[in-house]
Amino acid sequence: MLSTELNCFVSSGNSIPIYTHTKQEFAKNNLSVDESTKTWLLENHFKGDVGQVCLIPTKEGKIGSVHFGIGNTNDPYNYATIFSKLPEHTYHFDDFDIQGQFMWALAAYKKSSSQPKLKINSLQDEDVHMLRNIYWVRDLINTPSNQLGPAELAKQASSLGDLGAKVKIIDGNTLENDYPAIFAVGKASERKPCLIDIRWGDSSNPSLTLVGKGVCFDSGGLNLKPAQAIRDMKKDMGGAANVLALARMIIQTDLPINLRVLIPAVENSISGCAYRPGDVITTKSGLKIEIDNTDAEGRVVLSDALYEASSERIDLLIDMATLTGAASYGLAPDLPSMFCDNLKLARELVDLSYEINDPVWHMPYYKNYEKTIRSDYADLLNCTSKEPYGGAIKAGLFLQKFIQDKVKDYIHFDMMCWNSSSTPGRPYGGEALAIRTLFKYLKKWSK
Secondary structure (H helix, E strand, O other): OOOOOOOOEEOOOOOEEEEEEOHHHHHOOOOOOOHHHHHHHHHOOOOOOOOOEEEEEOOOOOEEEEEEEOOOOOOHHHHHHHHHHOOOOEEEEOOOOHHHHHHHHHHHOOOOOOOOEEEOOOOOHHHHHHHHHHHHHHHHHHOOOOOOOHHHHHHHHHHHHHHOOEEEEEEHHHHHHHOHHHHHHHOOOOOOOEEEEEEEOOOOOOEEEEEEOEEEEEOOOOOOOOHHHHOOHHHHHHHHHHHHHHHHHHHHOOOOOEEEEEEEEEEEOOOOOOOOOOOEEEOOOOOEEEOOOOOOOHHHHHHHHHHHHOOOOEEEEEEEEOOOHHHHHHOOOOOOEEEEOOHHHHHHHHHHHHHOOOOOEEEOOOHHHHHHHOOOOOOEEOOOOOOOOOHHHHHHHHHHOOOOOOEEEEEEEEOOOEEOOOEOOEOOEEOOOOHHHHHHHHHHHOO
């Protein structure tokens, strides 16, 4: 299994304390340090600004302590700025701040083993599991597409079998006959499509099904993407990566949940058998989709997976997908679009997400846009090229058509899963989004 090691922590040995300060402490002259330290900080123009670091030496000329500015905001990512500013030693936050330790690890992803280490003593097993799963999300998305196609993604998903899950891979003639929309999108690639189906947990527990878009590379198909848009399309399986990490987190912490995971894994490629604009595809549900644009493939593969997911009576269905450019341009990269008809549930998730600084934002299913996804030749259009506005809402409305009434609550996430530049705690490349929020919610929900 892909897994960058969480090697930024140590659990024993000598370490140098890190003291955090806000700008407000300096503005109000409310520093809880001795006079000599205060003088040293002021002489070095330290004011508690975000990312400011001041080293206090010992009499022997070694580093005695580190003073670190976090500004006046409550943004925990301010803590992540310190990692790259310290020489190679072992440190600890003076109060062993859990938030600081967590952000240290997010900043340390993919750094060399010779980087500074943090001594920990307050992170719970749950926190460590979450950090490792965030690393797994990033590893999966960052893996080049020539090394991670549908078969390789299925192999990664199969690692949940080592934790007691039952993993089934549906491909070949069975996929073509039973999940024709997934097959239609993936058939042009030499790397054949599949549906990953994972089950875990006791059937007497609340039932949760997770669906993740697993497009391992998206060329756009015959509606080929331009150079700038195609460059990072290894990220188009980001929904699947986040779903797998959330599932593994649920299993590792043994939440009382009856869990199912469905991932349609395909490569949207070009060949003589590629699906075309104007084609009409019959889905597993029986609904027919007219293809307006082959680059709107995510909702096509999800149609079969969501219909399969909702064929069973379940309490909660969640899908995660890098689905539309509209959501990316509107809210991304840090803020996933969340669609949910249960307004109480949606409000609870939004409030929780801001409480733990893993934000999501509630978007509307604006029913007036349904008329734009109607087709003259089929039941639905997969895209509305002539009326491109409101693309994320229209994609959400499209997916709703495949949810059967056996589902109590349904949440759809449209997310970018990619940092286009490096910022503290959020390195360039693949990113985990909303899984901390969802896990915290599911801990309460499952009980």
